[in-house]
Amino acid sequence: MEENRQELMDILEETRPDIDFEKEKALIDDELLDSFDIISIVSEINDAFDISINVNDLLPENFNSVEAILTLITRLQEE
Amino acid sequence: MxxxxxxxxxxxxxxxxxxxxxxxxxxxxxxxxxxxxxxxxxxxxxxxxxxxxxxxxxxxxxxxxxxxxxxxxxxxxxxxxxxxxxxxxxxxxxxxxxxxxxxxxxxxxxxxxxxxxxxxxxxxxxxxxxxxxxxxxxxxxxxxxxxxxxxxxxxxxxxxxxxxxxxxxxxxxxxxxxxxxxxxxxxxxxxxxxxxxxxxxxxxxxxxxxxxxxxxxxxxxxxxxxxxDDRRFREGLLRMLWGFFKKMIIAERAAIIVNEVFGGFEQHRYMGFTIFVAALMYGVQLYADFAGGMDIVFGASELFGVSLRENFRQPYMARSISEFWQRWHMSLGNWMRDYVFYPIALSKPFAKMQKSLKKKVSPYFGKVFPSFLASFLVFVLVGIWHGANWKYVIYGIYHATFVSTETLFEQPYAQMRKFCRIREDAAGWKLFQMVRTLFIVSIGRYCDVAPDAGTVFRLLRATFSKFNPWIFFDGSLYTLGVDERNFGLLILMILLLAAVDIVNERGQTIRGIVASQQLPFRWAVYLTAIAAILVFGMYGPGFDMSSFIYAQF
Structure with a gap:
């Protein structure tokens, strides 16, 4: 889990170095991430964790915080 | 109705x-x-x-x-x-x-x-x-x-x-x-x-x-x-009034100049700044018409206690074309994002293309190219959504080019800014970005006002083939269908519109402030607004208020 978290943080921080991902809990609702960021983050996550996040998973509640994204990754890894 | x-x-x-x-x-x-x-x-x-x-x-x-x-x-x-x-x-x-x-x-x-x-x-x-x-x-x-x-x-x-x-x-x-x-x-x-x-x-x-x-x-x-809920009801009514105000006083006045210049530019040989002023006026007309229409819609809905999600967020304060589209007709943009852009960008062929570009070209290029291509397709589609005409295809490609290259050339743009020693948070730079966005958007609207694709290019030639700044001083702006008094009023109202937008951008609303005042003050505001619409509103026997520009899409 901790390993996943670090890998995810690396992806997020590389895409948007200006956002404090530890602190922000409403990345989508507060419009901190735009659609281009989402696409780039999703493709990096898919590669790094060998999962396939599809368009049905693109709900705000799955991307609002690091914890939410981690939960999504874990769920898809288990499926 | x-x-x-x-x-x-x-x-x-x-x-x-x-x-x-x-x-x-x-x-x-x-x-x-x-x-x-x-x-x-x-x-x-x-x-x-x-x-x-x-x-x-x-x-x-x-x-x-x-x-x-x-x-x-x-x-x-x-x-x-x-x-x-x-x-x-x-x-x-x-x-x-x-x-x-x-x-x-x-x-x-x-x-x-x-x-x-x-x-x-x-x-x-x-x-x-x-x-x-x-x-x-x-x-x-x-x-x-x-x-x-x-x-x-x-x-x-x-x-x-x-x-x-x-x-x-x-x-x-x-x-x-x-x-x-x-x-x-x-x-x-x-x-x-x-x-x-x-x-x-x-x-x-x-x-x-x-x-x-x-x-x-x-x-x-x-x-x-x-x-x-009487407070909500009051705010709804005030919002409707504000919508009528924008539509009747601002949009209809600006429309006269727009129709005169774009309707008769070949016959009257309008050139240079005259056309550009009309393009700016078209921007004002479109905003006052569409956002004014939205104010009536949102206000009417509020009377029934139903809040709709906003469709505009001070679009002319956008600093880039992609930001403009995040502020203008937001419900269409969000629809396109959720139901067209994401499915294309996350589709299997795009994922494959991404992997191969990352390997063959560069990791950065592989990362941004699929979004670039998907957004290009979306904007062409938005163009076509506006109407069945080649000029709207051009309109889509025009915007698609600016939006998609913003991402694709993000790194070289950043290097250029660094080389020119531009501070991104400087007020002057922000203002420049807003004016630049307004310029690009205004030129793009030639596609909207011209009857066909050929006229778009003739309009562009007429705009850039003559430098005539004297039209701002020799009174020729008052010969475009709106006399000096009405032109002055129009400019004043545009400034009012801009001031309200600045207040909104800071997270406050004028109607919220008004609705919380005492009864005499509130009624003074309502009556003044109604009087202004009746006195300064542009209407007559041939006037058709149902003809909101966006209703035709």
Missing amino acids: AFFSWQFIVFLIVSVTVYYIIPGRFQWLVLLASSAWYYLVGGGPRAAVFVAATVLTTWGGAYLMDLIAQREEDKAMRKARRAAAPDDAGRTGRSARSAKLSREEKKALKSLVQKKKRRVMTAVLLLNFGILGVVKYGNFVTTNVNDLFGHFHLGARVPVADFLLPLGISFYTFQSMGYLIDVYRGKYAAERNVLKLALFTSYFPSILQGPINRYDDLVTQLYVPHKF
């Missing part, structure tokens, strides 16, 4: 009165009856058949998708139970009752359900976008095919059918299809009550010119009882 007409005002008063005197659980039926009445009067029975077709197919399709999911799940569970109690299929033993699907079975079930649901969704999408396509683009396609036949001297001709566009068809089709796709994606369950879905589709404040509502925004508001 025009928004600015006695019929509409009487209709609204009757509708609101009945809404608040009958028991809460029937309120939504008043909204449905009002919407049906509004649409029948405005669009006629023929147009109502189109809405009814959309309602029925969307309701049926979504319901069917839910039934399929339920039935397949039941089937899979029965099978699992049978497997758990193989000795006696009729008796469900303890182990059979607690039977669970294995991970593989769950996966197989999910994929089977998605496959079956996809078939239903595709059929409903094809039918509804098919209807939209035929009534909106049928004429365009047949004319172009005939031109092509003519070009190759072929005798064949496709019959040209000229359809009258059913009122608000783009808006309610997009809205309903968004709902259908969300049900397919499992975002929420399908609405069981066909009348409730009919209200969602035809909710009268927003059927003419949007916004494109989302079902999950409205489901918690449309069908629940509402108590009369």
Whole structure:
């Protein structure tokens, strides 16, 4: 889990170095991430964790915080 | 029924009165009856058949998708139970009752359900976008095919059918299809009550010119009882007044200059800054007309206690074209993002392309190119959404180029700024970015005002082939249909509009401030606004308030 978290943080921080991902809990609702960021983050996550996040998973509640994204990754890894 | 007409005002008063005197659980039926009445009067029975077709197919399709999911799940569970109690299929033993699907079975079930649901969704999408396509683009396609036949001297001709566009068809089709796709994606369950879905589709404040509502925004508001909330009611009324003010005083005045210059630019040889001023005025007209129309829509909806999601956020304060589109007609942009951009950008061919570009070109290029391509396609589509004409295809490509290259060239742009020692947070740089965005947007609108693609290029040539800054001083601006007094008033009102936008950008609203004041002050504001609309509003015998620009899309 901790390993996943670090890998995810690396992806997020590389895409948007200006956002404090530890602190922000409403990345989508507060419009901190735009659609281009989402696409780039999703493709990096898919590669790094060998999962396939599809368009049905693109709900705000799955991307609002690091914890939410981690939960999504874990769920898809288990499926 | 025009928004600015006695019929509409009487209709609204009757509708609101009945809404608040009958028991809460029937309120939504008043909204449905009002919407049906509004649409029948405005669009006629023929147009109502189109809405009814959309309602029925969307309701049926979504319901069917839910039934399929339920039935397949039941089937899979029965099978699992049978497997758990193989000795006696009729008796469900303890182990059979607690039977669970294995991970593989769950996966197989999910994929089977998605496959079956996809078939239903595709059929409903094809039918509804098919209807939209035929009534909106049928004429365009047949004319172009005939031109092509003519070009190759072929005798064949496709019959040209000229359809009258059913009122608000783009808006309610997009809205309903968004709902259908969300049900397919499992975002929420399908609405069981066909009348409730009919209200969602035809909710009268927003059927003419949007916004494109989302079902999950409205489901918690449309069908629940509402108590009369006087503060909310006041804010709604004030918002409607502000909308009329924008439309009648600003948009209609700016329209005179726009029509004069773009209508007669070849005849009167308008050149250089004259055309550019008219393009800026068109920007003002469009904003005051569309956002003013939205204020009336949102205000009217507020009277019934239903808040719609905003469609504009101070668009002229955008610092880039992509930011402009995040602030202008936001409901269309969000629709395109959720139902076109994401599915394309996350599709399998795009994922494959991304992987191969990362390897073959560079990791950065592989990362941004799919988004670049997907956004390019979306903007071409937004262009075509505006109308069946080649000029709108150019319009789409024009915006697509700016939006998509912003990402693609992000790194070289950043290096350039560094080289020129530009501080990104400096006020001067921000102002420059806003002016630059306004310039690009204004030029793009040539596609909107010109009757055809050829005129767009002639207008561009006329704008940039003459440098005539003296028109700002020699009074020639007052010869474009609006005299000096009215021109001054227009400029003053534009400044007022800008001031309100600046207040809004800081997170406050004027109507919130006014609505919380004492009664005499509030009424002074209402009466002044009504008087201003009546005195300075542009209307006459030939004036048609129903002709909001965006209602035609």
